Amino acid sequence: MTRPGLDRLAIALGADGGAARYVGGAVRDTLLGLPVSDIDVATVHPPQEVVRRLQAAGIRAVPTGIAHGTITAVADGTVVEVTTLRHDVTTDGRHAEVAFTDDWQADAARRDFTMNALYADMGGYRLHDYFGGVADLRAGRVRFIGDPLRRIAEDHLRILRFFRFLARFGDTPDPEGLSACIARANDLMALSRERIADELLKLLLAQGAVAVLRLMTSHTIWRPVLPEIDLAGIDRLATLVAAEAAAGIAPDPVRRLAALLDAGNAEGVTARLKLSNAQRKRIATALGHDAGTPFELGYRLGIEGAVDRLLLAGDADAAAGVGGWQRPVLPLSGGALVERGLARGPDVARALRQVEDRWIAEGFPDATRTAAIADAVVAQALRSSSS
Structure with missing residues (x-):
């Protein structure tokens, strides 16, 4: 709330009269004491009215998703997504047709989990919690809003989001939500591989990634789209996570994905997930079998490639040494x-x-x-x- 430009944005949107509130991840993460990256604001104003108000206040308005009610506001360098309150008209598991509304609870009801349906006044500290999200957040419970099966039918990606949020915020899975994800796992086949890759890479960075991946594998969640993820790969991931911590090296999602794969399946999986050429090359390098000392690997593979290889082998000390090494240049031509x-x-x-x-x-x-x-x-x- 102290970031530059947010006070101007609040005034422009009439937040003091209840016409705009912070919503979603920014509220959730603030309550947890976590750094806030993206800031989202919900408002009763229709999109064109949002644009008019922002322009009148000298705030840049970019119609990034105006058809779905979203305007990107740039106020004194602070970027905020401003979205008109909505409710779903039709959904097909991948896309939704929405209509605008002035009903805050209807807007909250279309969101996925209770902890993501929290609103906060822009000019004060009052929370608006329509579905018990604060209690769920305190309990580390990821819970769908309403009927989990219906929410998954609306957007199949919510299966993967359920597990990603569990890995980041949860303790134990909500039984009803877990059962729905197990029952509808085949729905993942309708998703683009890019969306699956994006969720998997985000999940791999979460604190509880290893435990949640074990849970998903034991319930065959990945089988419809990534049958290559198995318990052996998760054991390799656990070794890598421990080595990263011991070496003091930041977690990396591409490196962690490499731990889940092996030289026999990596090329096929990374192609199927449509990873970038750079990501695919990095995973292939990490899973290679070049011999040599840690610093020889650092010279031949590059620092990143050697660190990946050494961490995957569980050699935290060598990885830390190479990670702080300056690759030399042959002093001869x-x-x-x-x-x-x-x-x-x-x-x-x-x-x-x-x-x-x-x-x-x-x-x-x-x-x-x-x-x-x-x-x-x-x-x-x-x-x-x-x-």
């Missing part, structure tokens, strides 16, 4: 080998690789020692070419 008598061409490239291999094997010595290695390699190459 092909031209230096030409000056020593080698003819330009493939012989130079071959000799330079030999120099580099010995330089790595000796622990990246200084330029003087590297020059001596080059002298020996060139001498051997010249003898071989003359014999």
Whole structure:
């Protein structure tokens, strides 16, 4: 509430008269004492009226989702999503047709979980909790609003969101919600693989990811879309999570996904999830089998690749060492080998690789020692070419 521009936004939307409130994750995370990233505001004003009010107050209004009632407001550098109160007209499990309303409880009723349907006055500290979200938040209970089966039918992604929120905020799963997710797991097949990948990567960052993935696997939640996720992969993930903590290295969702996979299935899974080329290459590198010392891996694979590989192996000390290492540069060029008598061409490239291999094997010595290695390699190459 102390961020720049929010006071101006509240005045522009008439929040002091109850026309606008903070909603959702910003309220939930504030109550939990967690950092707030995205700020969402709900309002009774129709979208065009929101635009008019913002422009009149000198606040930038971007119609990012105006057809569904969402305007992005930029006030003194603070970005806020402002959405008109809505209720669902029709849903098909992937998309919803909405209508605008001025009924706060109707807007709350269309949200997924009770802890995400909390509203707070913009000009004070009063909460509006229509479905027991505060109690559920205190109890670490992720609970659907209304009938879980109906909520999942409205949006199949809520199955994965249930488990992601459980991994982040929960203690024990709400039995009714868990039963509904188990019963409707096949609905996940209707979702785009990009949406599944996005939820999985977010889940992997949560504190309770390992326990929740075990729960999901034991109830075959992943089987319709990612049958490759199994208990062996989750055991590897547990090893990785412990190694990250021991090394003091921040969790990374792509690295954690690599732990769930193996060299035999990674290419197929990452293609199916439509990960970026960079993400797919990183996972392939992490699951490779190159031999060498930790610092040799750091040189050949890059720092990120070596850290991933070492953490996946559970070697926290080596990962921490490589993670703080500055990758050296070979203090020699092909031209230096030409000056020593080698003819330009493939012989130079071959000799330079030999120099580099010995330089790595000796622990990246200084330029003087590297020059001596080059002298020996060139001498051997010249003898071989003359014999």
